[in-house]
Amino acid sequence: MSEISAFVAEGEQDAEATVRPKRLAEFIAQHRVRDQLDLLLKGAMGRGTPPDHILLSGPPGLGKTTLANIVAAELGSGIRVTSGPAIERSGDLAAILTSLAVGDVLFIDEIHRIAKPAEELLYSAMEDFRVDVVVGKGPGATAIPLDVEPFTLVGATTRSGLLTGPMRDRFGFVAHLDFYSVEDLDLLLHRSARILGVPITEDGATEIAGRSRGTPRIANRLLRRVRDYAEVRGDGTVTLETAREALRVYDVDALGLDRLDRAVLTALVDSFKGGPVGLSTLAVAVGEQPDTVEEVCEPFLVRAGLLARTPRGRVATDAAWLHLGRNPPAAPAGARPTGQNPPADLFSADRRFP
Incomplete structure (x- = not known):
């Protein structure tokens, strides 16, 4: 990576870290999860003990890492951050666990990808705050028990179905993060704009929120790109017109579809007659890998009612034809998924927890 690229990447990370909430009271949306976490943490602090281990699941970009840092901040404890793929051997995990202080938070991102030997070592650490380190090989191998200071494990996963039953059962609190409503993203964008010093109008924030796929990470990223456009080609204020023009430049359409999303739909409709x-x-x-299409594009296209998965393959719904400006072909009733019209309220307040 060149020095300029590294500088830009570091700047993006700094901007992302700046707008992240530091306390539970600052965390927007996820109301039920926030209230449950508040009870869990206050109860543990009242007893003077570490809270139960916490598992956070949900799609990328909804705030799992942010919540892990908030847990540590609310407890006033330190936090160690690692990821499942980085823990390849049980010895790696043992070294991390034995270095924790009393009450520390250990955050493991993508915990479903942790190696099996390390996962089995984690069981005793979570339950008994003890790890057995095996020294040597063969008949002469010896298991040395090591005590671990009481800690709280916060695990995050985008694929909760890949977690083993024994691992899932050892978490005392399990929460699933849902996509944000447009109203919640609107509040989030106003907060981020204040922190970044970006003047933004009500309709400008609403326009960005509606194209953010219900995801805070995407909303903040689009806000930074629209800010660039407003500062270079406008008066620095993010308005409705500025947001629309900027997102047109960055190939983000009214539903939040990007170039690859539209390429998938266009191929389905034009090349394969809808599938x-x-x-x-x-x-x-x-021109992409199957994993990219399946994991990056399809979840949102299916959720938006533009694409359907069938036993015979992928099918474009009537809503996809209309979104691309085509007339869907006539078909017998029920012969092809109709989907739904591209919904302006895809992430409406109805999806919000009370």
Whole structure:
């Protein structure tokens, strides 16, 4: 990576860290999860003991890492951060666990990808605050028990179904983060704009929120790109017109679809007459890997009612045809998924927890 690229990447990370809430009271949306965490943490602090281990699941960008840092801040304790793929051997995990102080928070991102030997070592650490380190090999191997200071494990996963039953059962609190409503993203964008010093109008924030796929990380990223446009080609204020023009430059349409999303839909509609078509064939048509299409594009397209998965392959719904400005072909009732019209209220307040 060049020095300029490294500088830009570091700047993006700094901006992201700046707008992240530091306390539970500052965390926008996820109302039920926030209230449950508040009870959990206050109860533990009242007893003077570390809270139960916490598992946070949900799609990327909804605030799992932010909540882990908030847990440590609310407890007034230190936090150690690692990820499942980084823990390849049980010895790696043992070294981390034995270095924790009393009441520390250990955050493991993508915990479903932790190596099996390390996962089994984690069981005794979570339950008994003890790890057994095996020294030597073969008949002469010896297990040395090591005590671990009482700690709280916060695990985050985007694929909760890949967690083993024994691992999931050892978490005392399990929470699933849902996508944000447009109203909640609007509040989040106003907060981020104040922190970044970006003048923004009500309709400008609403326009960005509606194209953010219900995801705070995307909303903050789009805000920074619109800010660039406003400062370079406008008067520095993010208005409705500025937001629309900026997002047009960055290939983000009214539903939040980017270039790859539209390429998938266009290939389905124009090249395959709406489908059904297999994932591998569709990936070749758009010049991407099948995993990229399946994990990056499809979740949002399915949630927006633009694409359907069937036993025979992927199918474009009537809403996808209309979104691309095409007339859907006539078909017998029920022969092809109709989806729904691209909804302006895809992440409406109805999805918000009370």
